[in-house]
Amino acid sequence: MTRIVAPLVFGVLLLAAWEIGVVIGEVPSYIMPRPSEIASALWANAGDLAAALAVTLQVTVAALALAAMSGALIAIGLSQSQLAERVFFPYAIFLQVTPIVTIAPFVIIWVENIFIVLLILAWMAAIFPVISNTLLGLKSVDQNLKDLFRLYGATRWQTVRRLMIPSALPYFLGGLRIAGGLALIGTVVAEMVAGTSGTRSGLASRLVEASYRLELAVALACFALLSAAGLGLYVVLDAVSRRLLRHWHESAAAT
Amino acid sequence: MSEPAFRLTGVAKTYPGGISALSPTTLDIARGSFVGLVGPSGCGKSTLLRLLAGLLTPSEGEITRGSGTTDTGFVFQDATLMPWANVAANVALPLSFKRRGAEGVAETLKRVGLDGFAGAYPRELSGGMQMRVSIARAIVTNPPVLLMDEPFAALDEFTRFRLNDDLHILWQQNKWTVVFVTHSIREAVFLSQRVIVMSPRPGRVLADIAVRLPDQREPGLRSSHILADQCAEISEILRRSMDGAMAA
Numbered sequence: 001m002t003r004i005v006a007p008l009v010f011g012v013l014l015l016a017a018w019e020i021g022v023v024i025g026e027v028p029s030y031i032m033p034r035p036s037e038i039a040s041a042l043w044a045n046a047g048d049l050a051a052a053l054a055v056t057l058q059v060t061v062a063a064l065a066l067a068a069m070s071g072a073l074i075a076i077g078l079s080q081s082q083l084a085e086r087v088f089f090p091y092a093i094f095l096q097v098t099p100i101v102t103i104a105p106f107v108i109i110w111v112e113n114i115f116i117v118l119l120i121l122a123w124m125a126a127i128f129p130v131i132s133n134t135l136l137g138l139k140s141v142d143q144n145l146k147d148l149f150r151l152y153g154a155t156r157w158q159t160v161r162r163l164m165i166p167s168a169l170p171y172f173l174g175g176l177r178i179a180g181g182l183a184l185i186g187t188v189v190a191e192m193v194a195g196t197s198g199t200r201s202g203l204a205s206r207l208v209e210a211s212y213r214l215e216l217a218v219a220l221a222c223f224a225l226l227s228a229a230g231l232g233l234y235v236v237l238d239a240v241s242r243r244l245l246r247h248w249h250e251s252a253a254a255t
Numbered sequence: 256m257s258e259p260a261f262r263l264t265g266v267a268k269t270y271p272g273g274i275s276a277l278s279p280t281t282l283d284i285a286r287g288s289f290v291g292l293v294g295p296s297g298c299g300k301s302t303l304l305r306l307l308a309g310l311l312t313p314s315e316g317e318i319t320r321g322s323g324t325t326d327t328g329f330v331f332q333d334a335t336l337m338p339w340a341n342v343a344a345n346v347a348l349p350l351s352f353k354r355r356g357a358e359g360v361a362e363t364l365k366r367v368g369l370d371g372f373a374g375a376y377p378r379e380l381s382g383g384m385q386m387r388v389s390i391a392r393a394i395v396t397n398p399p400v401l402l403m404d405e406p407f408a409a410l411d412e413f414t415r416f417r418l419n420d421d422l423h424i425l426w427q428q429n430k431w432t433v434v435f436v437t438h439s440i441r442e443a444v445f446l447s448q449r450v451i452v453m454s455p456r457p458g459r460v461l462a463d464i465a466v467r468l469p470d471q472r473e474p475g476l477r478s479s480h481i482l483a484d485q486c487a488e489i490s491e492i493l494r495r496s497m498d499g500a501m502a503a
């Protein structure tokens with residue numbers, strides 16, 4: 001119970017201090033709006049912001065799904081041959097260490113459809129932890145179990161499907177939780193760089209737009225929604241992970 | 256005499272990196288026999304068992320297996336179960352590769368005293384129960400050969416005695432060829448018809464002792480003089496070899 005209540009109380013106190021501080025200091029709202037102003041901006045633009053949030057979430061979830069599938073497949077491929085891992089894994093690292101902001105301008109030029117642009121960039125941001133975690137999991141298979149599969153005449157594919165994939169599942173899910181946050185960050189950064197405008201714009205472009213117009217309350221409302229979306233994504237992924245591992249993995253043990 | 260289950264001629268194993276684990280070894284293992292394998296830690300017992308299973312290839316020499324003995328059950332020191340699969344699925348593993356579904360799983364679980372636990376997951380079982388699952392998995396195909404690597408080492412004495420008794424009865428009923436590695440001389444003598452004593456690394460056969468006990472190993476034998484005498488004999492052989500190794 002305190003696990004939920006304690007941080008909530010702290011948050012409320014913080015917001016109250018913010019509200020009072022702004023009132024006492026007479027800070028103008030284009031510099032620092034009060035939390036109550038942010039709340040009313042959120043309320044006033046609810047429909048609009050919800051649509052923008054939907055766009056952002058669509059990209060994020062699609063990119064995450066894509067990263068999960070492609071990351072897992074790539075990891076399985078790399079696990080099958082030492083040579084493949086040696087050749088390709090450095091490029092996965094390359095993908096990881098390259099800030100996607102620097103790739104965005106090229107992708108924008110090469111790809112016309114803005115949704116696809118955002119998707120590609122968010123996917124690039126999210127895929128690495130899936131690959132590296134899953135690969136680690138695939139390689140951490142119990143050696144004795146592996147021998148047992150060999151002794152019983154399991155084919156390569158049977159060993160992958162029935163031994164390596166289940167062994168790697170907890171690692172994959174750990175990677176996915178990290179990837180969820182990165183997919184959102186990737187989407188936000190991509191939206192900011194791509195500067196999408198018009199009806200199909202996401203929450204991050206709304207945020208930038210509002211801040212240009214000095215509508216800081218709206219911008220902060222966007223910020224709050226994005227944070228909530230990130231948190232929500234994490235909670236969902238965590239629940240999925242616990243559900244899938246509940247019978248057998250320590251991490252999902254009932255406490 | 257019929258063709259042995261295993262015939263080793265000059266079999267030696269040197270691991271990559273140059274560790275010599277097994278000196279050239281020549282021995283036969285008769286069909287349907289229960290052979291105990293004892294020796295100091297690191298002397299190559301597990302190596303020998305893996306060679307027998309075909310999980311390792313000898314660096315020297317040759318292993319031939321008697322006809323119809325390819326089907327092998329293997330029990331590791333740890334239960335080595337798939338934690339994501341329930342008991343029934345773990346036991347059915349060897350069957351599934353032979354496309355034989357789950358035939359005999361329920362019966363095998365009963366044989367190891369685990370009926371009612373088919374749906375349980377390994378983490379819900381005690382160490383002794385996990386070991387039973389591991390044994391059930393090894394015997395579910397009723398393989399002619401059963402290789403066991405210190406299967407009961409992690410268990411308390413009471414559980415271990417019970418599992419020993421069960422194993423003895425199962426072996427008598429099914430006439431498997433069993434090679435049983437253990438640290439416990441008493442356990443080896445109690446279960447085996449023949450005990451092979453290995454020297455410190457690189458292992459070689461120090462002694463090959465025929466156990467003089469009745470065919471039927473009643474639990475009461477554990478406290479008998481005749482068992483104690485044979486254990487003392489083997490301890491003495493091991494002690495002398497260890498002294499030799501220390502002095503060298």
Ligand SMILES: Nc1ncnc2c1ncn2[C@@H]1O[C@H](COP(=O)(O)OP(=O)(O)OP(=O)(O)O)[C@@H](O)[C@H]1O
Binds near residue numbers: 271295300
């Ligand atoms: N995969 C391996 N690579 C290199 N050396 C190994 C490997 N496995 C075992 N060895 C070495 O071979 C020797 C024999 O090992 P083995 O596991 O067969 O001993 P053991 O008799 O089973 O010992 P224990 O009773 O402690 O289980 C040891 O010195 C060990 O260091």
Ligand SMILES: [Mg+2]
Binds near residue numbers: 301302
């Ligand atoms: Mg060993």
